[in-house]
Amino acid sequence: MKKVIILTWSIIVFASCNTVKVVTDYDTAIDFNQYKTFAFYKTGIDKAAISTLDKKRVLRALEAELVAQGFTKSNNPDMLVSFFTKSRRKVNVNQNNNFGWGWGWGWNPWMWGGLNNNNININEYTEGTLFVDFIDKDKKELIWQGIGTGALKIDNVEKKEERIQLFVKEIVSKFPPEKDDK
Template identity: 70%
Template sequence: MKKITLFLFGTILMMSCSGIKVATDYDSKVDFSQYKTFAFYRPGIDRADISDLDKKRVLRAIEFELVAQGFVKSDDPDLLISIFTKSRRKVNVQQNSNWGYGFGWGFNPWMGSMNNINVNEYTEGTLFIDFIDKEKKELVWQGIGTGALKIENRDKKEERIKLFVKEIISRFPPDRKR
């Protein structure tokens, strides 16, 4: 029983640590099993408002996840993949009030409260990954991931980008058994 409880607690903790909210939308009339190949849609990617280095990181992560699902990168693809990004500064303010009493050195009683205010400023990023039917030139699936951007160093940034992409692509195709 203890092992099951520990496993469930660990799983919940790991899921909550990613802190990435994912939403998807798709055309319910599309048969996603017809898609086998993909390529990146450069005109859309070029408009994404992130550095060229981060674009490369995102595209590598997308390619890795799609190939892991059995898709093939091709010069004559079924799907075109595009990305779009948004970011905004967020401020999180928390107030903690603590009541207490005690004695200091000698006779110095005190009673009252201590207020702690924590202010945390961070950047929240949103990554849109669009899957476009090449023949119809129509958007058929969109994944959107939103979460805090933790940019402590290059390795942490790359790890965070991979996690964003993995969370989003794990929901594609919509009828896939998980």
């Protein structure tokens, strides 16, 4: 039984680390149908506190997702796309008290806490937040922001690329905001 409980906790921790929580905010007075083209806002992106390689990964993922949604990259865009990042160390501590489980019928030493068997799982990871901003080019005003938060996986380059693509896909899927209302 102990293996089943530990496996269950491991699955919960693993699953929660793989998800990306996304929230959005936007100007409700904007008609988002007017935006068809985009370009990257270099000034904002240069301030992102990540490596140049990761900036390239985010830019490629953003471009791929926006093009997949029907937007066109342009030298004379309707909107500018920028992003920035934040990260922090997180620690999850899960305590699992096993009591009341035993073999067959009758009394056993583990019943009702006789030998309280505590399992403590400690999981330390980096939680990253990616902010994606869409800016009206002519007005120079923020029109939409998507914020994705989740655990970062930095085991190897391939996993890092996959994680960045997942973050970007989850965020950009919420744009334009009319999709949220359907």
